Amino acid sequence: MRVPPYGSRRVPVGPRDRRARFLPPPPGRARLTDDPPAVAVAGGGIAGFAAATVLAERGARVTLLERETSLGGRLAGRPVRLADGSRATMSRGFHAFFRQYYNLRALLRRVDPGLGMLRPLPDYPLRHSSGLCDSFRRVPRTPPWSAAGFVALSPSFGARDLLRMDPVAALPLLDVSAAHIHRALDDTSAHDFLGSIRFPRAARHLAFEVFSRSFFADPRELSAAEMVLMFHIYFLGSSEGLLFDVPDEPFPAALWDPLAGRLEALGARVETGTPAERVEPLPDGGFGVVAGGADRRFDAVVLALDTDGLRGLVARSPRLGDTAWRERVGRLRTAPPFLVSRLWLDRPVRPERPGFLGTSGYGSLDNVSVLDRWEGEAARWAARSGGSVVELHAYALPEDTEPSAEQELLLGQLHRVYPETRAARVLDARHEWRADCPAFPVGGHPDRPTVRTGVPGLVVAGDLVATGLPVALMERAATSGFAAANVLLHRWGVRGEPLFTVPDGGRSRALRALARWGRGRTGKESTTAPARI
């Protein structure tokens, strides 16, 4: 059974934004021929899949090494047997596939050209416990009308708030360049930046919930550069809008099984339960990779690992990279722990509840999703049982949080948000406690690795990588994975993968001029500072 229609439009396949930026692939021949190089890709999340896919398509002999028994990294899923005897998939949690994720979509199109696996969610409401609720459904997609429309429609950010803001200090938001933003704002916290532009207090939950907490961080500790980049990517710099799509089946069925099947059909080896333990540069320019108890030789290595994975591997590989690079990797940190709780309830939530709701002011609860609205497996279970499948997320939790107490608190917050769940019996509950998202601390940007490492044949990919491009989160993982493959292919004289991003800078000459004028007024434009923030 397919999920009943929820949201009528088909998802767009390519960029709709006329100003989306095209980065042509490095030129070269179409594919590798005689005796193609062997490449180890360590890490089977989005970044590893993106790199492995492009390399295998160009004829490289790819081995994908994944530490866990399931593929997908932070979007992995595993089979579970519920208390009522039915089979289900517990995954790492709800993910929003935004329309400006051009490179991630290009990866997914390999196995689903029309992106039929994605379904649009009709709205993305944000509710504050004070009763304020914002919605993006009716907000125009194209800046500056998106910002104007948002102000006109938002109960938490009105025209009066706009007037109270420091318009001159905020003008540079109209012309954000990923290549320069960190030099301008990395030493400021997201919290202080919003204070400096007099961003309205009531609307801060918006900025924090949508942009800052998506990084699993306290706004006092998050670099303002990362938050401002998010404003740009999702709101002020792109006309794709803030609405998003979600996979219509659990991640393994929708994404990883088809992508892994295709990789294998291209001749790649996909090895799960096989951590890369050590990487040693060899005198002939290749690499010895110890994984799964065996020592194998590869011509090139892609490190597409999470933060702890990368730090650990580099620490165990004493001859990899120069001292400065190794020290920078050693300083990388993960964001605080977070909890994803999935509840199988014995009754439905009210029909008007959205598929996804961002929340704030409800203790640690950050969002609630109702999976049976859009995911086939959950919808089938709900149809059989008369119940519902609800997921709760809580980010940036203190290190010493007591798991069962926090899980109870989260359930209590669900009761406040959707009071009808008070009477529901929890038929089964699964909880994912993790701490594997990268931290983007104030002043931390210089430590982040770039795709190139300085070691020929060794590249890094993942959402922790500094790309200099306007991409974040899943799209940063996909983009850096493609970029890592491109660096290797260029070395071998083979054509790389084209990339798309949202515009890197203000969308129009008028907005850019206005922003430049604002920078002039605040003295942000100096000879040492970059031309744009």
Ligand SMILES: Cc1cc2nc3c(=O)[nH]c(=O)nc-3n(C[C@H](O)[C@H](O)[C@H](O)COP(=O)(O)OP(=O)(O)OC[C@H]3O[C@@H](n4cnc5c(N)ncnc54)[C@H](O)[C@@H]3O)c2cc1C
């Ligand atoms: C709950 C949650 C919700 C999120 N929501 C969103 C969202 O709505 N939108 C969005 O864009 N992003 C979201 N994100 C972020 C998104 O999940 C990540 O940006 C993205 O998945 C990162 O992919 P990656 O490939 O860089 O890293 P990962 O997915 O972490 O992959 C790294 C892989 O490396 C493996 N590994 C580690 N060490 C080794 C080793 N030594 N050998 C072999 N393998 C190893 C790990 O097991 C893992 O599979 C969310 C994240 C979480 C946790």
